[in-house]
Amino acid sequence: MDLSSLPVAWANYLSIFGFLVLGVLVWLIPNTVIFTEAPDQSRWRDMRLWASVLIAMQLVLYTLFD
Amino acid sequence: MHPLDFAIVAGYLILITFVGVRLSGRVKNAKDFFLAGKSLAWWVIGLSIIGTNIGANSYVGAAGNAFNIGIAQANFEWIGAIPAMIIAALVFIPLYWKAGVYSIPEYLGLRYNPAVRVTAAVITSVVTVFAIGVALWAIALTLQTYLDWPIWVGIVVTGTVVGAYSIAGGLAAVAFTDTLQVCIMFIGGLVIVGLGISETGGFTGFAETLTRDNPNHLQAYLPADHESFPWPGVLLGLGLVLSPAYWCAGQAILQRTLGAKTQWDASAGMMFAAFGKMFIPLLVVFPGLLALVMKAQIEYPDMALPWVIKNVLPPGISGLMFIAIIAALQSTIDSGVNSTSLMITRDIRHVLIKNPKPENDLKIGRYLTLILLLLAMCTAPLVANMGGIFTFIQTILSLFQGPMLALLLLGAFTTRATPQAGLWTLISGVVISSMMLWAGMNMLYVAFYSFIYSLAALWILSFITPAHPESDLSKLTYSPWRRA
Numbered sequence: 001m002d003l004s005s006l007p008v009a010w011a012n013y014l015s016i017f018g019f020l021v022l023g024v025l026v027w028l029i030p031n032t033v034i035f036t037e038a039p040d041q042s043r044w045r046d047m048r049l050w051a052s053v054l055i056a057m058q059l060v061l062y063t064l065f066d
Numbered sequence: 067m068h069p070l071d072f073a074i075v076a077g078y079l080i081l082i083t084f085v086g087v088r089l090s091g092r093v094k095n096a097k098d099f100f101l102a103g104k105s106l107a108w109w110v111i112g113l114s115i116i117g118t119n120i121g122a123n124s125y126v127g128a129a130g131n132a133f134n135i136g137i138a139q140a141n142f143e144w145i146g147a148i149p150a151m152i153i154a155a156l157v158f159i160p161l162y163w164k165a166g167v168y169s170i171p172e173y174l175g176l177r178y179n180p181a182v183r184v185t186a187a188v189i190t191s192v193v194t195v196f197a198i199g200v201a202l203w204a205i206a207l208t209l210q211t212y213l214d215w216p217i218w219v220g221i222v223v224t225g226t227v228v229g230a231y232s233i234a235g236g237l238a239a240v241a242f243t244d245t246l247q248v249c250i251m252f253i254g255g256l257v258i259v260g261l262g263i264s265e266t267g268g269f270t271g272f273a274e275t276l277t278r279d280n281p282n283h284l285q286a287y288l289p290a291d292h293e294s295f296p297w298p299g300v301l302l303g304l305g306l307v308l309s310p311a312y313w314c315a316g317q318a319i320l321q322r323t324l325g326a327k328t329q330w331d332a333s334a335g336m337m338f339a340a341f342g343k344m345f346i347p348l349l350v351v352f353p354g355l356l357a358l359v360m361k362a363q364i365e366y367p368d369m370a371l372p373w374v375i376k377n378v379l380p381p382g383i384s385g386l387m388f389i390a391i392i393a394a395l396q397s398t399i400d401s402g403v404n405s406t407s408l409m410i411t412r413d414i415r416h417v418l419i420k421n422p423k424p425e426n427d428l429k430i431g432r433y434l435t436l437i438l439l440l441l442a443m444c445t446a447p448l449v450a451n452m453g454g455i456f457t458f459i460q461t462i463l464s465l466f467q468g469p470m471l472a473l474l475l476l477g478a479f480t481t482r483a484t485p486q487a488g489l490w491t492l493i494s495g496v497v498i499s500s501m502m503l504w505a506g507m508n509m510l511y512v513a514f515y516s517f518i519y520s521l522a523a524l525w526i527l528s529f530i531t532p533a534h535p536e537s538d539l540s541k542l543t544y545s546p547w548r549r550a
Contacts, residue, residue, distance in 0.1 A: 018149065
């Protein structure tokens with residue numbers, strides 16, 4: 001498929017789709033990787049949550065600047 | 067220069083030098099110099115990553131590009147950074163920690179062979195010296211615009227200040243001065259946003275004026291036939307290749323994560339940097355748009371930010387913002403010289419010299435830092451006639467990011483990639499990238515096609531060349547689901 005034939009709005013759709021896929025993939029990473037050498041396993045140290053917040057903010061931006 | 071501005075600039079220089087000299091007492095060996103003695107906390111790492119990243123290619127250059135193309139420039143901070151930073155934090159940083167390496171070329175050397183290590187280190191070092199030269203040029207340009215200093219004076223003064231704390235304090239001094247510099251950058255940037263918005267009639271007035279004269283300047287992507295940043299090129303070249311290569315394999319960026327207290331601090335530092343990155347367009351894109359809305363009469367786009375500082379900000383704040391730019395560029399230079407001296411000291415010298423005497427690493431690293439700074443000072447004037455600063459850096463990166471990323475991905479996620487296939491793919495990939503660029507192809511497509519070529523070449527060549535035994539690769543491949 002020739003991407004350049006698609007309207008420019010598709011760039012936003014593809015970006016949003018990519019972020020959603022990444023948002024799912026980060027939750028497949030096991031706790032053992034996330035909390036390696038962490039001082040404790042408190043909720044705020046779970047970087048999958050950090051990643052999810054980042055992704056949500058990106059979704060807002062790419063929806064806004066359409 | 068207003069006396070208040072002068073006092074702020076002088077105070078900044080004294081503070082930076084003081085911090086650098088204070089931290090020099092902690093440097094006892096090469097590990098202290100190159101990896102800050104593995105002592106960095108996540109928030110220092112995060113701020114230092116932002117400081118390293120926002121340099122010539124993001125501050126002055128990005129404001130210039132935003133003046134031309136609008137909010138689409140923010141893609142370099144959003145889709146061109148955030149996903150790759152998340153992947154770096156959760157996948158590659160844990161992998162490098164498991165491998166126990168000082169540098170990314172060292173990881174590639176363990177995964178493939180010493181020839182790949184040296185080749186990757188040489189390529190990265192050469193590009194970094196150019197990037198430092200570009201940063202020096204950008205500082206000199208800012209100093210000339212703001213203070214009427216001759217270009218060569220700006221280059222020499224900057225090189226001397228950065229050299230003083232980088233040579234004395236190593237990565238710890240670099241990281242802590244970066245942290246300070248980023249705080250100054252954010253304060254200065256937010257003041258510009260506030261004053262700019264109020265001078266142009268509030269946010270609505272600003273957006274209306276901007277889009278009335280430039281209807282596409284608030285669209286995230288530009289049409290597919292755009293000369294510099296076509297949207298398919300941005301998604302494929304920037305999003306899939308340049309950005310992951312920069313954030314997952316960039317030595318200057320990742321070095322401070324290897325100097326973290328713990329693996330968690332390393333990963334959290336990168337994730338914290340991603341949060342900061344989200345707001346960087348306010349600092350680097352907004353001034354370009356503001357200059358446009360205020361109808362700045364400037365000779366070329368890279369002067370948009372210096373113009374805003376000179377014409378929008380009052381005395382005192384103007385000095386603060388001025389040092390914010392200098393700080394941003396300095397942090398690129400200090401990180402570049404520190405990481406390059408590491409690569410030459412360990413990744414090149416340790417491999418090519420028979421008896422490298424690791425106890426000499428600290429002394430050699432310091433000498434190299436000085437030599438690299440002098441080299442960059444010589445290359446700085448060369449970039450004057452090479453077009454926009456940002457585009458120049460991205461063009462150089464597009465030559466080797468595709469092959470490097472292919473080696474990293476297949477090396478990290480499979481046991482299939484072989485040492486000889488890695489070396490030949492890296493060399494041939496850079497040659498092919500150069501040919502495509504020479505033929506006039508857009509740099510974003512060069513990055514994407516060279517990446518596809520390198521993936522295919524590495525995969526195919528690995529069929530006919532001998533592989534490492536799988537047992538040797540357990541610490542060098544990413545397999546978090548495998549049972550110990």
